[in-house]
Amino acid sequence: MNLYQVEITTDADFVTITVNADDENEAVSIGLGMFDAGQLDTAGSFVVNIAAFPACI
Secondary structure, three states: OEEEEEEEEEOOOEEEEEEEEOOHHHHHHHHHHHHHOOOOOOOOOOEEEEEEEEOOO
């Protein structure tokens, strides 16, 4: 597992999170799951764009 930075752009703003995942697809799935569950601090009501890439720490 590796750390991935996930950027989620909504209709109102954007949020960046870091997740532990096997690949970019899993990182995107985790980010979307967190958004759907209301675990992210965002004013947006729907996702416009989402991207995941290896985190630089």
